[in-house]
Structure formats: C-alpha cells, structure tokens
Amino acid sequence: MDLGEAKPEELGEALGRKPTRIQLRNQERILDGALTVFASNGFRGATVDQLAKAAGMTKPNLLYYYRSKKDLYIAVLELVLARWLDPLERLDPDGDPAEQILTYMRAKLAMSKERPEDSRLYANEILNGAPLLGEVLTGHLKELVEQKAIVIRHWCKTGKLNPVDPHHLIFMLWATTQHYADFEVQISALLGEEKRDTTYADAQSTLERVLMTGLLPR
Amino acid sequence: MDLGEAKPEELGEALGRKPTRIQLRNQERILDGALTVFASNGFRGATVDQLAKAAGMTKPNLLYYYRSKKDLYIAVLELVLARWLDPLERLDPDGDPAEQILTYMRAKLAMSKERPEDSRLYANEILNGAPLLGEVLTGHLKELVEQKAIVIRHWCKTGKLNPVDPHHLIFMLWATTQHYADFEVQISALLGEEKRDTTYADAQSTLERVLMTGLLPR
C-alpha cells in the first residue's frame, strides 16, 4: 500500500543503490521499535528519542535512515495497513458464506491477539482523523469494501445469508474483533485474572454463536 | 465519577467559597472547548494555547481556572466518564431481556451519534493505556459490569436469552456502537455521500436484526 502524497523517503530510495545488509537490519529494528512506540503513544506522543532508543541507536542515527519522524511514521503505517487489509482481500466470493465469514472473523480476531499494536496504531490514526490515510480510505479501501459488499449482497439474495446491509456487517466484524486489541486495557481490567488467558477463545466462541445464529437462515 | 489519585483542583475547590457567575460561565466554556480539542488531538497533541483559544480566552487566563493541562484533562474525562457509564446503569434486571438489550444498544448508538467526541476521548484514553482511568476500570466499572453480567446470566439460565458469555456480549455491544463514533472518518469515507445521512438508521436496524436473531430463542 502506498501513501501517495507523502514520501517515506528511506535511505537511498530515490538513488538506485541497493540496500546494504546494515541498512536492512537497521531499518527492521527501527520499524519494529517504532511500531511499539507509535502504537502506545500516538504520533505526537512519541518522541524521536524514544524511537531511537526503541531501535537501539542514537537519535541522529535514526534520522540518518528516516529523514523525519513523519517519514518513519508513514513507513510504519504502510506496513500496518498492508497487514490490516490482507484478510479482507482473502474473502472468497466462491466459498461457502458461513465458512468465509467465520474465517474472516477468526483471522481478524487472531490479528487482534497476535498483533495488537498494529490494531492500536491503525485505530489511533483513524481516531485522529486519518490525516495520512484519507486517500487510501476513499480509494483502495473503499474499492475493496465495495467489491466484497457485492459478494455479501449476492449471498443474501440467493438466500444463503439472512438479509443484511453488507457495509454494516463488515463494520460489525471490524468493530467486534478490533475491540479486543484497541481496548485491551479495559478488557483485561474487567475480566479477572482467571479469565484473562481464555479471553480470545471465549470471544471467538461468543462471536461465532451470535453472528452465525444471527446471519444464517435456518 | 471521581478520578481519585489525581485532583482536578478547580478554582476555589478546596476553599469553601461558592463559585461566582463568571467562574461558572468560564468553566463551562473551558470544558466545552477542551472536549473538542482533546478529542481530536489526544492529551499530548492538544496544546494549552489551543485549549485557551477554544475557550475564547488567553492561556494564563485558562490556567487561572485549571492549574495545569492535566487537571483540565481530568475534569473533562470525569464528565465524559459519567455520561459513558449512565446507559449501562439503567439496564433494568426486571425488564424484558430483548427490550432491555435493545434499549441499551440504541442508547449507546445514539451517544455515538450525538456525542462522538465523548466516545473518541474515551477511546483515546483507553488506547493509550488508560493511565488515569486505571482505578476506575478495576473499581467502579468492573463492579457495574459484574452486576449486569449476573443479570444477563440469569436471563440466559431462564431461557429468555440464548446462552452467551455476558462479558463478551457487553463487549460486543460496546464495540459495535462505539465504532461508529471512533471510526467516523473511515465510516463516512466508505459509505458514499448518499448513504451518509442514513448511517445511524441503517446501523441500528442492522444491529437490531443480527443481535436479536442471534440472542433470542425462537
């Protein structure tokens, strides 16, 4: 996914030079650390010093790889966005509706469990008005959603699914799954210590039951 | 709701003096403006200058009413939290399950529509680890949720509701309703202009249908 207007401008990107081993290793360290820092502090809350420390290097060294904090943020956001979009792209129009929706829901829920920082970074960006994602939302994402909405609408029309607004079904799936990553603090505060390790299993079975009963004709 | 540890420390709070008219008027202006600013920029992203301008006064003047940016933030957060908790408190154990859950869902959805800034401020706080809400989450909120969970569990046991994990049902209701405020930018980017004004009506009917079909025994 490309965040058009603003150019991440990594080292030697414009010039044709191929990245060295050190470059590769450091860029990975930087992006890894930056994901954590940005996810838990937001863009404005994160300082370049924090980002540098998270990557295990000094501030000027980090700025040698990414010309500015914003450039780094954009690079992280692109990575996250790609992973965020992936499961929806896999929704198969020719598959069994129940199975496809189940698979999608499970994939999103698994992402909340395995990569909560991705989800929180994305949420933070949207929450603050998506200043950098604007074009992606109305462009690529909208196109993808529209395409999958047609599939869902078709499933409804052929009676394989109870009639439901495709867009709002998608929103419902996003909301219920991402909630577990975005509101993790609240969730784990409300479920006692005992229930904490079965959180995702319980969430999954609850969602499966309610959604499948609600969506599938009997 | 009281955010214990940290004291908002409004003007003349400790001293027994009763607030003047000017105090009342200005504190309302300040809180109103601060909600907007904090909701769209987060705590760190908001500057005292922005907050002052939003309240229509100078920076030192704002700081005359709230000793620090953090104090003001806490005051706003307390207001928001009270409104956030209210609908759940109203869930009536003696009412009809379907009607009670429907009413609750509608109330939360209406809040997303009418007070999206409340929702976004709250989400932002949780997303960033709820540094100030920690005690409220494990205290008052947990107590409230536990109490309502018992009600829901009882509804299930008496067969008025399909068996469902009460906590995760509550999470599901929170997630699906708040999503419309927190991800508003994304929602309105994905629904075209045409669908934008029926968003909440469509969301409500979709949620009603899926949830009621999924939750109520036939």
Add this chain to the structure above:
DNA sequence: ACAATTTCTGACCAATTGGTCAAATGAGAG
C-alpha cells in the same frame, strides 16, 4: 593495505510548549 563510502555520534540550534508572575483591569459590597 588503503582509499572510498557508508554508518554513527556528540554538540548544537531554533521552535514549541507548559507554566509563572507582577501588575493591570473589572466587578461587587458597604
């Protein structure tokens, strides 16, 4: 080994930020 290039660093800077303060202004009680 050695020159060329990449990688790294300490010192530094300008801008922004949260917050202070003395003094000016305004409002209300008698």
Add this chain to the structure above:
DNA sequence: CTCTCATTTGACCAATTGGTCAGAAATTGT
C-alpha cells in the same frame, strides 16, 4: 465612591522537542 477581591493579561522562563552538521569510526571494494 472606594475598598476588596476576583479576573485578565503581556512578558517571560525553563524544559522539551525535532532536526542539523562536521567530523569520527566502521565497513567495503580492490
């Protein structure tokens, strides 16, 4: 009107922040 207390402000400050730069250190190709 006048005294008192509440309100408001411009000027100011120390700390933090994003970013620069000249040069040191390390790596690489030959």
